[in-house]
Amino acid sequence: MFMDDGITYNINDNDAQTVNISNGKHFKSDIINHWKDIDIEQVKVVVYRDSLEQAFLHFNGSGTDKKNWFSQNGLLNSSYIDLKTASPNVKGYHFSIEGHKRRRFYVNKSFGGCQNDAGWLLVAEGGFCKMFYEPLNTLTILYSPTNTYKTMMDIKASTCQPLTHKADICSIPVQLAFSSYCYKLCNKSLQETNLQDKIQKLEKVLTVERKATSKYRRSITSAPDDRFSSQTMGLVGALCIALVVGFIVTLDCVTICQKCSKANKVTTVKEGCTNEVKRGNQQQEKA
Numbered sequence: 097m098f099m100d101d102g103i104t105y106n107i108n109d110n111d112a113q114t115v116n117i118s119n120g121k122h123f124k125s126d127i128i129n130h131w132k133d134i135d136i137e138q139v140k141v142v143v144y145r146d147s148l149e150q151a152f153l154h155f156n157g158s159g160t161d162k163k164n165w166f167s168q169n170g171l172l173n174s175s176y177i178d179l180k181t182a183s184p185n186v187k188g189y190h191f192s193i194e195g196h197k198r199r200r201f202y203v204n205k206s207f208g209g210c211q212n213d214a215g216w217l218l219v220a221e222g223g224f225c226k227m228f229y230e231p232l233n234t235l236t237i238l239y240s241p242t243n244t245y246k247t248m249m250d251i252k253a254s255t256c257q258p259l260t261h262k263a264d265i266c267s268i269p270v271q272l273a274f275s276s277y278c279y280k281l282c283n284k285s286l287q288e289t290n291l292q293d294k295i296q297k298l299e300k301v302l303t304v305e306r307k308a309t310s311k312y313r314r315s316i317t318s319a320p321d322d323r324f325s326s327q328t329m330g331l332v333g334a335l336c337i338a339l340v341v342g343f344i345v346t347l348d349c350v351t352i353c354q355k356c357s358k359a360n361k362v363t364t365v366k367e368g369c370t371n372e373v374k375r376g377n378q379q380q381e382k383a
Contacts, residue, residue: 097122098193098200099163102129115144131162138172139165141201143217143239151175151217151239153203166193166201176216178244179203188213197224205245214247216240228252 097105105124106112112121127134136157143151154173157165164170168191171180183189188207195202195218204215210225218238226232229252240246241254306312321327 097124098128104129115142117147118144128162131160136160136165141166141217143237150241153179153217163193167191176240176243176245179216182245190215195219198222199224199230208247211249212247213249214245216245218248 097103103124104126105122107123107126109121109123111117111119112123139155139157141153141155142149152173152175153171155165155167155170156172157170160170168180168182168184174180182205184191186206188204190196190199190202190204193201196204198221200219200221201217202215202219203217204213206214208214210228213225213229216239218236220230220234220236220238222230222232222234222236224230225248229238229248230236238248238251240251246254
């Protein structure tokens with residue numbers, strides 16, 4: 097799929113492009129078909145399991161094509177501490193996308209017969225060591241779960257455990273060899289009461305008060321914005337509001353002053369009339 101020229105897979109399917117969720121869909125970008133036309137600087141190969149990164153290989157992509165970037169010479173960094181210094185002179189050493197006998201993205205340390213083949217990474221299309229670690233006609237990704245190489249049999253066995261009692265079977269058996277299987281075992285040693293206690297403790301530890309969350313704090317606070325344009329808009333807005341409020345207050349002040357002035361005039365007239373009446377009364381009393 098990777099090496100097919102001019103072909104893409106699920107380029108419009110978001111589920112296929114979600115790298116940390118297993119959904120059985122393959123994705124191939126059209127970038128791979130135009131590798132030489134794009135100035136690719138770095139490439140990273142990552143293996144995910146249960147949505148978590150398990151292993152990675154980081155390469156220099158400058159001046160490469162869609163195949164030769166995957167090499168020991170181009171390796172910049174890796175989760176495997178012994179990969180960069182592995183000897184290419186050992187029988188069975190492989191480090192290439194094309195690989196060997198239906199094995200792609202093949203990073204192998206040595207051959208020792210199917211039971212003793214050892215390496216770091218393998219995308220097997222199935223068939224050659226079908227009785228040991230490569231199921232027939234099945235696409236299988238094998239990777240060392242540690243930071244060093246492992247035998248392919250150990251890698252295969254790292255995903256499950258040997259069967260001890262038939263009652264312990266919790267999943268479909270995985271074939272390791274012609275007559276060798278392994279299973280994921282039930283954990284019956286954990287009592288329900290202990291499990292409930294652990295769940296309650298975890299709930300207490302993981303519970304976060306609503307008012308302590310950043311979402312709540314953001315809902316009651318304004319985010320700072322130091323841009324000059326934002327500050328200018330804020331100042332203009334504040335000035336407009338101040339002008340409107342000032343205009344309204346000024347009108348109210350004028351109205352109040354006018355009312356006070358009229359009230360003073362009325363009081364003065366009343367006082368004048370009162371004084372005239374008093375003078376008239378005094379003159380009548382004298383007469």
